[in-house]
Amino acid sequence: MQKSNLFQFVCESAKQAALLSTAADTLEWDERTGMPHSAGDYRAEQVSYLRGLAHQKLTDGRYRESLQELLEQISDETASIPFAITISKLHRDLQRNTKLTTQLVEQMAASTVRGQQQWDAARKSNRFCDFKRILNEIIQLKRESAELLRQGTEKNCYEALLDEYEPNATIEQIDQLFSALRPPLVDLIQRIQSASKRPDPTLFRRNLSLEKQKQLSLHVAEAIGFDFKRGRLDETSHPFCTTLGPNDCRILTRYDQNNLGTGLFGTIHEAGHGMYEQGLPEESFGLPLGSYASLGIHESQSRMWENQVGRSAAFWRWITPKLQDLFPKQYANVGEQEFYFAANEVEPSLIRVEADEATYNLHIIIRYDLEKQLINGDLEVDDLPDAWNLRYEQDLGVKVQQDRDGVLQDVHWSAGLFGYFPTYTIGNLIAAQLFSKAEESIDHIDKQFSRGNFQELLNWNRIAIHRHGQSMNSDEIVREATGNELSTDFLVNYLRAKLETLYQL
């Protein structure tokens, strides 16, 4: 076959696989937005059948041979053209897809389904011992997978797992970043804890009608630039963002009648993810050039909108009148400065998803250290709760009283997501670094935010990040957008500048 025909065939196959996997994603979106209670078993059958067909598409003989043949035609000179990038990324996915045996993939799917069920039950009953057996089984399977995935590479086991979420990231790089980040964070948090000035801890915790919180979320998501002609906002139990087609991005949040932050920051965070998806090249949907670069880059987008924008003084200058208007009984006399301070309350706590910007990364570092040890065999599952609790006391100064607020709080490990946690902090670092550059590039960015104008920041991200898809990797994107290698300086400086002023340190 001609090269152009081969390429067309490969792209067609990838796009057909995307038709199948986005159909499965739609079924999962439905599952999490009100599917009838008893429909779960059949839904699982539908989804796994569709995902199986997509996997077949991307591993069958003709597809493999075509990709192989095309790969051989890529030389160093052509490596950066879209054709070559598409081929090499698809080939990379193919290798991941084919290195694992079908038996292992099926075992992993079965174990992680049971894993999540048993985790859920163990968390409810607060009994880590009920979760130990399946967690051991999952770790064993992940190690086997990692051994297969690292073949032919220089990665160790943990890196082979990490690679799925943050391509080419190394332990060395992450260790370096995290060890540079920890001391200044710990220092900042300690100084905040001994500060005499504190925000009003009740401000966000007033009773607020769910209906009006939804109105607020829609208003904010639209204002920052989420395109509702090409997406929608729904409610679910655990917020997420999923893309069902080139013009169909779904973001989901949850609301708490007694917590303004839950719904509002959840919405801004997911809208950040959504705007990245909406900014990827439409015409390449289902192909590498139309897909996100890495989870770290994805998280940088959600975090930038949630924190650098949503927790800025200018944002609260803009939204305060709206809040006074929507909730006159609760907020008629609350000013923008009080809101801004409350949005930046720093307090070491047990639960990652409720953590503030400063302490959040300490939660991640703990998880990263422990999961590396679990995968490397340096930590036994039996000893995990004690190790967890010790680290929380050392790193955050808080005492875990029960495993449901400790080692059982996150779903990730039960779902087999080892190597996923560090991408959250990588995202935070990238967000701060990108935003620092955006602030330099955009005139009067604060004034714009305080008028509810976020378009220029979105455009900046469209150009610096979104339009590239996977045509550059995460490191290249950061370097090209900011002129620097990824560094912890930007996040540290940003947090110091904001929090030292607020807490009058």
Next chain:
Amino acid sequence: MQKSNLFQFVCESAKQAALLSTAADTLEWDERTGMPHSAGDYRAEQVSYLRGLAHQKLTDGRYRESLQELLEQISDETASIPFAITISKLHRDLQRNTKLTTQLVEQMAASTVRGQQQWDAARKSNRFCDFKRILNEIIQLKRESAELLRQGTEKNCYEALLDEYEPNATIEQIDQLFSALRPPLVDLIQRIQSASKRPDPTLFRRNLSLEKQKQLSLHVAEAIGFDFKRGRLDETSHPFCTTLGPNDCRILTRYDQNNLGTGLFGTIHEAGHGMYEQGLPEESFGLPLGSYASLGIHESQSRMWENQVGRSAAFWRWITPKLQDLFPKQYANVGEQEFYFAANEVEPSLIRVEADEATYNLHIIIRYDLEKQLINGDLEVDDLPDAWNLRYEQDLGVKVQQDRDGVLQDVHWSAGLFGYFPTYTIGNLIAAQLFSKAEESIDHIDKQFSRGNFQELLNWNRIAIHRHGQSMNSDEIVREATGNELSTDFLVNYLRAKLETLYQL
């Protein structure tokens, strides 16, 4: 291969095709409940890809050969056992699926997509002339399809189309039923029109909060027996019912702020369809024994709940206090008898979907007569509006002033649904006949309804209809459930008994 292995393979294939087509149904449900505006093109790609895969599953070589081999093993003695019924029904579907050429199927799909778009535009602009060309094209394609489908049968073209919706129905049978039905209906309607007693036409047309109408719909659907653990109720522009899995039935209705009947009867009607689907044998989902027998039987279930139940005096005795409670300003002083009479207002009108129980079937008979002529070539599309308007004047005594209230009102023909309309009236006939038997079999059915107890009627239908799936055909189901062949007597007697009393004829 062994017979049992062949049978297993065939059933597995059919169930896999069902996984794909229910996935497509889920995507279409989503499309009609709030999919983002711009997502339509990709959604169409997803759905047609999934439907194409399902079609492949049910027509590929090995599946055909297996079915053929199994079919040859069925003798007269074994014809009624589940194995034989499954094989012969699947073989019947296979024949329908393979008689049409791929080219014709694709042309039809393309023409009916454009057909519905152009119908929608023509109806909005009230210009039948803009719809003529595509309607001609669709009729031509339907004739070609019919010619292929009738090969090897004794059917004529129209019957070959009808067969898809009402297996084995004949023109002779339908002509006979419809010509027996028309005179007594016309007589009854005329007598009602000259009656001096009339219901209050404004009663159902008061301004009623949509939120409370939704509460009412949920309350009624649950009370009559729709299982919300295995289904849900949503809003859409054109009400329908769709089944996404053995435990996942979705019903959809619409609400009108100024019409109580739109939402309430829409809900009861769709819940009737839904309860049939929920009563089909779960273990045979995706196979003939787990599928509905015919559209006529399906419609008998929706109509029975909507009319024989929802428009009964006992139903209004039950629901009146609820209405007074939900809408005190509008209904505090309205009694059950007034509601009951208003729910049974008879008035010849132009629009089928708004027609009452008595005139409704005249709308169907007109469509049936005209579509037969269109397919047989006895009526040209150019002459269709005049023919339509003439029949409305003759049959219903109403004058069509504009095509949007006449020949352009229904979507069916633009979607290629020729042979579909008569199933509505067949459903009405079956509903009346079944309900007459149910009334005999269930003690104090009226007293039960007036207490909000509908369980016995549902159980009766579960046993008489639902559990059979396609193990009996429509005629057999009616005969076994009622002891009689399908007849117009039951509907005529039911309408006379109710309406003569209400209107004091």
